[in-house]
Amino acid sequence: MIKLTKAPKSGLHGEITVPGDKSISHRALMFGAIATGDTIVDNFLMSDDVMRTMTLFRELGVNISQVGPQIKVIGKGLAGFTKPKHALNMGNSGTSTRLLMGLLSKQPFDMPFFGDESLSNRPLGRVAKPLSLMNAKFDLTADEFLPGTIKENNRLQGMTYEMPVASAQVKSAILLAGIQAEGETVVIEKMPSRDHTERMLRQFGGTIVTDNGVITVQQQRQLHGQHVLVPSDISSAAFFMVAGLITPNSEITLKKVGVNPTRVGVIKLLERMGANIMQEPIPSDGEALADIIVKSQSLHGINITADDIPSAVDELPILALAATQAQGDTVISGAAELRVKETDRIATVISELTKIGADIEEKQDGMIIHGGTPLHVPQGSILLDSHGDHRIGMMNAVAALITEGDVILTGEDAMGVSYPGFLADLVLLMREKI
Numbered sequence: 001m002i003k004l005t006k007a008p009k010s011g012l013h014g015e016i017t018v019p020g021d022k023s024i025s026h027r028a029l030m031f032g033a034i035a036t037g038d039t040i041v042d043n044f045l046m047s048d049d050v051m052r053t054m055t056l057f058r059e060l061g062v063n064i065s066q067v068g069p070q071i072k073v074i075g076k077g078l079a080g081f082t083k084p085k086h087a088l089n090m091g092n093s094g095t096s097t098r099l100l101m102g103l104l105s106k107q108p109f110d111m112p113f114f115g116d117e118s119l120s121n122r123p124l125g126r127v128a129k130p131l132s133l134m135n136a137k138f139d140l141t142a143d144e145f146l147p148g149t150i151k152e153n154n155r156l157q158g159m160t161y162e163m164p165v166a167s168a169q170v171k172s173a174i175l176l177a178g179i180q181a182e183g184e185t186v187v188i189e190k191m192p193s194r195d196h197t198e199r200m201l202r203q204f205g206g207t208i209v210t211d212n213g214v215i216t217v218q219q220q221r222q223l224h225g226q227h228v229l230v231p232s233d234i235s236s237a238a239f240f241m242v243a244g245l246i247t248p249n250s251e252i253t254l255k256k257v258g259v260n261p262t263r264v265g266v267i268k269l270l271e272r273m274g275a276n277i278m279q280e281p282i283p284s285d286g287e288a289l290a291d292i293i294v295k296s297q298s299l300h301g302i303n304i305t306a307d308d309i310p311s312a313v314d315e316l317p318i319l320a321l322a323a324t325q326a327q328g329d330t331v332i333s334g335a336a337e338l339r340v341k342e343t344d345r346i347a348t349v350i351s352e353l354t355k356i357g358a359d360i361e362e363k364q365d366g367m368i369i370h371g372g373t374p375l376h377v378p379q380g381s382i383l384l385d386s387h388g389d390h391r392i393g394m395m396n397a398v399a400a401l402i403t404e405g406d407v408i409l410t411g412e413d414a415m416g417v418s419y420p421g422f423l424a425d426l427v428l429l430m431r432e433k434i
């Protein structure tokens with residue numbers, strides 16, 4: 001439990017380097033583990049979810065160590081894992097679970113796996129079904145949830161699969177099985193989702209062809225350990241972008257943020273809301289990087305539709321907060337995926353922001369946010385709860401900056417899933433301007 005005060009009248013000021021990208025850190029461990037030779041990772045994210053993936057690979061016999069500020073993974077190759085002694089604990093992490101169902105779908109032993117309460121309510125049929133078409137085998141609950149078992153299997157068969165949902169986790173699970181399958185594996189995406197798996201496979205020496213939403217891989221003979229530089233996570237930076245925009249008199253610089261085109265939806269949507277967000281590109285051999293500068297500005301409501309969702313899927317809670325401060329209505333539709341994240345993020349965004357005066361209507365696949373509502377605590381103090389969801393916890397903290405009255409955050413530990421030092425960084429920005 002932690003009490004947050006409103007931001008000072010002088011606003012939020014300073015420079016923040018948010019931690020490494022969660023999606024890319026997971027994948028650096030995965031590719032490092034299945035490659036031969038050493039992989040060195042810079043700016044690796046030490047958060048609860050990524051540490052889960054690290055622990056899982058250690059249980060599979062992979063040597064992973066910290067060398068100064070870097071992480072070193074000694075690759076085992078795809079056939080080098082040893083049978084884990086315990087059931088694999090996936091914690092709260094959807095990315096670990098779904099990607100590893102693909103990556104570990106051709107191992108000579110059964111692997112029981114389980115997760116926490118939230119993860120045990122997230123759908124796995126979306127990966128189990130396509131992977132089963134490739135001859136992978138899973139035992140899951142009748143509803144296709146955890147706990148379950150990734151079954152022993154010695155043969156995968158390539159296939160062509162048209163994705164029914166826009167999901168980088170589903171796409172990545174199929175590709176990570178595809179690189180071990182006989183024949184060709186083709187994934188067809190209607191809407192582009194984050195492409196870190198495709199980029200990293202290429203970086204590790206693999207062959208992959210991407211052509212207008214059609215992604216083709218073959219069985220890969222050998223991948224080679226690499227040096228991976230993880231950009232700062234745009235999904236974490238998004239909380240400070242919105243904080244800077246909606247807190248009067250602010251100016252915040254976010255350093256070396258990953259601006260991969262499949263991830264910059266939050267910037268594009270804020271620009272559509274009228275924000276002027278400065279990007280100073282930084283030369284990079286890998287994923288695109290930029291410093292991002294935001295100043296307080298007025299915003300207006302917009303329509304956010306299905307096409308906008310994949311590149312901003314994790315940023316919708318903080319965008320909803322921005323919309324409460326915009327002039328006019330913001331209509332979010334085609335976002336039913338929000339209902340199957342760490343929480344039902346349509347329900348939890350509404351439950352927390354309406355406690356402090358936001359005016360939001362719930363829709364099955366989104367919400368209508370009636371903007372221009374000053375946020376205030378109706379009486380005494382108010383508890384804003386994360387519901388165990390890191391992104392809801394961080395949204396609550398940013399809301400507190402502009403809320404009149406005493407806001408007490410509960411369940412703030414959840415922030416450690418993607419950004420353990422979030423509150424410390426926020427407090428840094430709140431120091432009076434010198």
Ligand SMILES: O=C(O)C1=C[C@@H](OP(=O)(O)O)[C@@H](O)[C@H](O)C1
Pocket residue numbers: 022023024095166167168169170172194313314337
């Ligand atoms: O592939 C990834 O690293 C992720 C994909 C997204 O999930 P979906 O594939 O379910 O959309 C995103 O919400 C998650 O935080 C990370």
Ligand SMILES: C=C(OP(=O)(O)O)C(=O)O
Pocket residue numbers: 022049092093094095096314341342391418
């Ligand atoms: C949905 C998220 O992660 P995951 O699916 O890996 O639990 C997230 O980080 O917002």
